[in-house]
Amino acid sequence: MLAASKKDNEMDKTLVSRLQALEPLMWINPGLGPTASVQVPVRPEQVAEAEKNWRLLGPLLQHCFADLQHSGGVIASELTEATDLATAMGKAPGRYFVKGDHALPVAGSVKARGGVYEVFLHALSLARQLGLIAPDATPSELASDAVRKKFGGFTVAVGSTGNLGLSVGIAARALGFRAVVHMSADAKPWKVTRLRRHGVDVVQHQADYGTAVASARQQAQADSTIYFVDDERSELLFFGYSAAAAELRDQLTERQVPVDANHPLFLYLPCGIGGAPGGIAYGLKQVFGDHAHCFFVEPAQSPCALVQLASGLKSVVTVYDIGLTNQTEADGMAVAEVSQFVAQVMQPLLSGVYTVADDDLFRWLALAQEHAGLQLEPSAAACLGGPQMLLSTAEGQGYLAQHGLDACIGQGTHVMWATGGSLVPQDEYQGFLQKGCALMV
Numbered sequence: 001m002l003a004a005s006k007k008d009n010e011m012d013k014t015l016v017s018r019l020q021a022l023e024p025l026m027w028i029n030p031g032l033g034p035t036a037s038v039q040v041p042v043r044p045e046q047v048a049e050a051e052k053n054w055r056l057l058g059p060l061l062q063h064c065f066a067d068l069q070h071s072g073g074v075i076a077s078e079l080t081e082a083t084d085l086a087t088a089m090g091k092a093p094g095r096y097f098v099k100g101d102h103a104l105p106v107a108g109s110v111k112a113r114g115g116v117y118e119v120f121l122h123a124l125s126l127a128r129q130l131g132l133i134a135p136d137a138t139p140s141e142l143a144s145d146a147v148r149k150k151f152g153g154f155t156v157a158v159g160s161t162g163n164l165g166l167s168v169g170i171a172a173r174a175l176g177f178r179a180v181v182h183m184s185a186d187a188k189p190w191k192v193t194r195l196r197r198h199g200v201d202v203v204q205h206q207a208d209y210g211t212a213v214a215s216a217r218q219q220a221q222a223d224s225t226i227y228f229v230d231d232e233r234s235e236l237l238f239f240g241y242s243a244a245a246a247e248l249r250d251q252l253t254e255r256q257v258p259v260d261a262n263h264p265l266f267l268y269l270p271c272g273i274g275g276a277p278g279g280i281a282y283g284l285k286q287v288f289g290d291h292a293h294c295f296f297v298e299p300a301q302s303p304c305a306l307v308q309l310a311s312g313l314k315s316v317v318t319v320y321d322i323g324l325t326n327q328t329e330a331d332g333m334a335v336a337e338v339s340q341f342v343a344q345v346m347q348p349l350l351s352g353v354y355t356v357a358d359d360d361l362f363r364w365l366a367l368a369q370e371h372a373g374l375q376l377e378p379s380a381a382a383c384l385g386g387p388q389m390l391l392s393t394a395e396g397q398g399y400l401a402q403h404g405l406d407a408c409i410g411q412g413t414h415v416m417w418a419t420g421g422s423l424v425p426q427d428e429y430q431g432f433l434q435k436g437c438a439l440m441v
Ligand SMILES: Cc1ncc(COP(=O)(O)O)c(C=O)c1O
Pocket: 109, 110, 111, 161, 162, 163, 164, 270, 271, 272, 273, 274, 275, 276, 277, 331, 332, 333, 377, 379, 380, 419, 420, 421
């Protein structure tokens, strides 16, 4: 076993050993504080602003994407009660839902919420800056051949493990931009093929996600016609995701699912760089306050948010620092170093992080198909293990006791955030399923 490096000085040695042994575990965040008193570098009003911006973009989005024709340009996913699936996963009392971002329109993953938002807001601001539209023009005015033609002289670039690239690439091409996606070595070939079909230039790096992002950032810095979507630092991405909280609130209200001191809400959010789960969790804490208990999930080989938060925020800590490889089948979560921006925001807001073994991702992916008819990719299946981790581990039970939730846990609601999968090609998906079924016998 690898020795702990000097960077993990401040991380509990037992925790480091368990992470190095790749043991799926739950870590409870000692930094969690009351929502009302947190001091973080973003503001709740930014969530409301994002909700407003999404509404303003609606007609333009409807114009640009065939799959938004019937939703009035709204990018939203279904909330599905998943009692059978939860039972198959070893259900305890409470209600269980899957938030179906695996089937989000436009990009088939949670990344549609961030990538589309940032690219469309950038387009609006560029068009105003270039005088292509009046300062008070509505976004719909971007839907003209003249604007498209002008945008053809500009590039939108991004570094990605795959799904953000799909979202940003598709959005940029829909508006007429040139699009360049820098992909990490983990990116699945079908995502590369799909992007190229949309006319996106794909640069494939034989290196990890951090290197792909750094390379994209460097190229953009040298060329003023390139706009770089910075997954490691972008507030626009973060707030694009955050608007999902209001969507969930409305769906729970519609189903008369209460969320209050006696009806806690538990959320399980797959985490890579942290932008998507961080943005959603930040939004949820604004909507539900302390009654929302947000947990990230990460692959056992890539627990980047966990190692950073458990070490404190004084210096950057990566999964490599404790000898992990960052090799996982969950390509969307193959990230060695969490966004420092997200780590700062989540430090007082996150309830905890649990880790998952790759084999379990395939088992759960197969259960999701069998018991709920959901087509998930491995990263998304990670959300399904949350309730068991919370209810069955000593750490999870400790959390419930510490927050006085033992008595009302039977009235709790668990939302498993399924973040991607509907665009996975059938042959690839059948391979995932077969692997999951084989692991279950
Ligand atoms: C399917 C899926 N789930 C979760 C994530 C994690 O999102 P983030 O990297 O913003 O933490 C990703 C990222 O690409 C993803 O593709």
